[in-house]
Structure formats: structure tokens, C-alpha cells
Amino acid sequence: MRLRYQLTGGLLLAIGIPLLARMALEPRIVLSINIQVTITAAAIAHVMGYAIYRRLDSFPGVATFSTILPAFTLSYGLVFIIIFFFRLDYSRFQAAGSFLISTLWYFSLSAVSSRLEPARLAMVPLGSVERLSAVESVVWHPLHTPGIVPEKVQGIVADLRADLPESWLRFITSCVLSGMPVYHVKQVLESLTGRVEIDHLSENTLGSLNPNQAYIKIKQTIDWLAALIVLIVTSPLLLVLALLIRLESPGPALFRQERVGYRGATFTLYKFRTMRDGDDGSLAARDKAITREGDPRITRIGRLLRRSRLDELPQLINILRGEMSWIGPRPEAVVLSLWYDAELAFYPYRHIVRPGITGWAQVNQGHVADVDEVHEKLHYDFYYIKNFSPWLDLVIVMRTIRIMLTGFGAK
Known part of the structure; x- marks a missing residue:
């Protein structure tokens, strides 16, 4: 009402x-x-x-x-x-x-x-509900015994996979019959944090992560048309940036790298070069593919391009070739993808949609490279795949514009 x-x-x-x-x-x-x-x-x-x-x-x-x-x-x-x-x-x-x-x-x-009216939720203190206390945007009301629900509570949260005593099961049933919403703890965590925890991919979970195939086709058409228009409009800017890169340091204006993309296929990704060209042989292939905080290889113009995300503009070519989208999980270098695949279960599943110039993980987490950070990033990627829709894409577009103005997550 x-x-x-x-x-x-x-x-x-x-x-x-x-x-x-x-x-x-x-x-x-x-x-x-x-x-x-x-x-x-x-x-x-x-x-x-x-x-x-x-x-x-x-x-x-x-x-x-x-x-x-x-x-x-x-x-x-x-x-x-x-x-x-x-x-x-x-x-x-x-x-x-x-x-x-x-x-x-x-x-x-x-x-x-x-x-x-801050959000207020009661929780059944059994199972894995202790993870909820880390979410500070909600006022939590632990229930000590099955009984009366506190006033002004908007729902009950319980670990429905836990072996709950019969008294709690009857209490949950009575709440449902009275019209009080009851949520599974994992469902609440996903909706509040924007991350999908990766425990296992059972048949049902795998089905829920399958993206809408019709929207994949529509999105690809919109991506292609938008990329063509932006490429035509920004072509003078692209030429100026390429000239500035060549003037500051020797080497090509474009950086090319093999990345893993849609359905696990490799492709050549294009970016403006933001680092000094050259290889002294002191770094392993995996370390060369990782950009660290304050990386000394980054040039002055490269730092500006990274902060504003203008170094990503040449990926319009990848969109026109059908290899990428405007929005999706960020494609990783082949050497890094092999590393993450060996360390993280279900990592290749992020390739079920086309990789993007920006994405849900990028606007929430920024640039990451270490395995632990990539594991967190994978939670965000799975949330995007599970909620794959034009609405979520619109949210990512709005947040990407804010990030381009603030430089959040750049290295």
C-alpha cells in the first residue's frame, strides 16, 4: 500500500x-x-x-x-x-x-x-546465519526461542539447509502462513552484497546461473551498433591519444594481448599502451600480466588513461568483431586465466557470457590480480550472470560513469 x-x-x-x-x-x-x-x-x-x-x-x-x-x-x-x-x-x-x-x-x-525506516530482519540463530552480522545496512534481530516476532520486522532469515529442530520448523511454517516473508540466508546475502557465494554447482544452481539467451542476442546487436557510433564519434580523440602515447615513449600506441573470452575461446584484446614497451627478462610471464599498485612501468599519459578508463576505448574493435560486450566479466590474460582455473573451482563458468569493457565486479571491486581477490571477483561475476538483465546493465553503466569521473579501482 x-x-x-x-x-x-x-x-x-x-x-x-x-x-x-x-x-x-x-x-x-x-x-x-x-x-x-x-x-x-x-x-x-x-x-x-x-x-x-x-x-x-x-x-x-x-x-x-x-x-x-x-x-x-x-x-x-x-x-x-x-x-x-x-x-x-x-x-x-x-x-x-x-x-x-x-x-x-x-x-x-x-x-x-x-x-x-531502516531495513529490519529477524534471524533464526542456527546454521550459517552468523555471516549476516557482517552486513551493516540491516538492523538484525536474533531470535533466541521460537515465539513472537519482534515488531517492525520485515522478514525472517534462516539457514533452510541446516538441520533445524522441529520447534523452529513449526515456527517458520507459522510465519509463512501469517504472511511474514521467510528468506534463505544465501538468498539474503546475495541480494544485500551483490555477490553469489560459490559452494557447489548442483543441477538446480547451475540452471539458475544460465543467462537469458534471448537477451544475449539482443545485447550483442545493441553492443555492435553502439560501438560503431562511438568509434565514429571518438575517432579524432583516438588519433590524438595515439599520438600522445607515441610521443611520450617508444613503442606502438596499441597494446595487444591474448585473452580468454566467450565460451573459453582466446582472442586478441586491444588497449592503448599505458606502460613502457620492452622486456628486460627479469619477470615471469605471469608477473608481466599483472599490474600492481604504483607499477613503475606505467607512463604519465598511461596513468591518466587508466584513471579515466580511456585506455579501454580500442576494445570497440573487439566489440565490433563479436568478441566482447560493453558489459560483462572482465577478460583475463591467457596465462592468468590458466592460473586462476587451476586454483579456483568453477572459474571457467564466467565465460558463459561475453566479456566486457566494464562489469559488475569492476564497479564494485576495481582492478584485482591475486588469487584471493579474484575469488571475491568471481562471486561478483556469478551474481552478474545469475541476474543477467538490461536493468543490471543500466546500473553498471551509471556506476561506470561515476567511476570514470572518480578513478575508483584504477592501478
Whole structure:
């Protein structure tokens, strides 16, 4: 019901306030065709924006404030592009006012709810629920005995794979029958941390990690068209960056490396060279493929390119060749992939989707190389595969833009 009140209140304010403001100056304006068209379009855009905002906000680690503006910008933009395309007359004042009030309304609701209503979950203190205490974004209420659920709790968390006593099983059953949600501990951890813990890949788990094949095809088409447009638009910038790289240090402007990609096939990845070219023979092949913090091989222009992620632009060629996507698990060098495959169970399963220039692991973790860090990265990769969708891709795009501006995770 609270969601309905949010949407109803937003619609009334976003449409009513601009309309009342116009009517104060022109009482008969409500009868004009352009106002009626604008009101209809604004209502559609508002509902669409609310749906997008709620869908994006369901992913972990996504601040509500960072989803409201993109969601309503997208919805209002699409609706009024259609109006412009069909050359329908509309009120710019009504449209702009509706957009502004829509975003302000949900910004205000988000600020109030984050202060007054933190997430509260009760947990059955048996099995592996101790891992939940590390999640600080939730107020946890341990249940000492099967009995009354604390007030204002939004659900019960239990390790449903543990051998629970009959008293707790009856308690969980009564909670379900009363309408209280009951969640498995692994499900809650995935939704709160954005990581899929890798214990084993049973038949059911393997099935749940199979990505949507239809979206793979649609995504590949969108990737190809976007890469072609970006390559044409940025070609002058690419030439300038290539020239700067050649002027600073000897060697080619492009760096080429064999990587493991879609379905385990190897391909040649292209990047702008950010390190000094040359091999003194003192490093093993695996160490050469790893970039460390403050690596002395990185050039001045290379450090700037890495921080802004502009060194990744030549991978547009890989997207056009069908070897990569804009978004997906980051492809590793062959020598590193063989190392990780030998150390980490199920590592090759990340190759079930095309590798990407950016991805869920990159926006959450940044650049990593050691086995322990890659194991954590694999948790994020599996979460992306399990939740493979345009909504998660949109979240990654928004967070990638923020990272390009801040330089998070660069080495």
C-alpha cells in the first residue's frame, strides 16, 4: 500500500502543481489540446519512471539518490521524444514542471524513509546465519526461542539447509502462513552484497546461473551498433591519444594481448599502451600480466588513461568483431586465466557470457590480480550472470560513469 501511496501522491503533485500554476495565469488553459496531451504524456512518463526507479533500486550497493534522476530522465526523455517525433503540440512548462516535481517527490521520500525506516530482519540463530552480522545496512534481530516476532520486522532469515529442530520448523511454517516473508540466508546475502557465494554447482544452481539467451542476442546487436557510433564519434580523440602515447615513449600506441573470452575461446584484446614497451627478462610471464599498485612501468599519459578508463576505448574493435560486450566479466590474460582455473573451482563458468569493457565486479571491486581477490571477483561475476538483465546493465553503466569521473579501482 505504501508503494501505491507514493505513486498516487507523485502523480497528483507532478501533474497538479504545474497545471494549477498555469491555470492561475490562464484559467481556460486546461481546455487546450496541448495541455491535455502533455498531462497524458507526463502521467505515462511518471509511471514508467517510477517502475524503472523501483527496478534499479532492487540491486545491492545502488544508492537510491543515484537511480531517481537517471530513471525519470530516461522515462520523460523517451515519452517526449515520441511526442516530438509525431509533432504533437505540448506545453513545455507543464512537461518541465512535471519532471522537476517527480524527481523532487521521490528524492524527498527516499530521504525520509532512509532516516525513519531502516531495513529490519529477524534471524533464526542456527546454521550459517552468523555471516549476516557482517552486513551493516540491516538492523538484525536474533531470535533466541521460537515465539513472537519482534515488531517492525520485515522478514525472517534462516539457514533452510541446516538441520533445524522441529520447534523452529513449526515456527517458520507459522510465519509463512501469517504472511511474514521467510528468506534463505544465501538468498539474503546475495541480494544485500551483490555477490553469489560459490559452494557447489548442483543441477538446480547451475540452471539458475544460465543467462537469458534471448537477451544475449539482443545485447550483442545493441553492443555492435553502439560501438560503431562511438568509434565514429571518438575517432579524432583516438588519433590524438595515439599520438600522445607515441610521443611520450617508444613503442606502438596499441597494446595487444591474448585473452580468454566467450565460451573459453582466446582472442586478441586491444588497449592503448599505458606502460613502457620492452622486456628486460627479469619477470615471469605471469608477473608481466599483472599490474600492481604504483607499477613503475606505467607512463604519465598511461596513468591518466587508466584513471579515466580511456585506455579501454580500442576494445570497440573487439566489440565490433563479436568478441566482447560493453558489459560483462572482465577478460583475463591467457596465462592468468590458466592460473586462476587451476586454483579456483568453477572459474571457467564466467565465460558463459561475453566479456566486457566494464562489469559488475569492476564497479564494485576495481582492478584485482591475486588469487584471493579474484575469488571475491568471481562471486561478483556469478551474481552478474545469475541476474543477467538490461536493468543490471543500466546500473553498471551509471556506476561506470561515476567511476570514470572518480578513478575508483584504477592501478
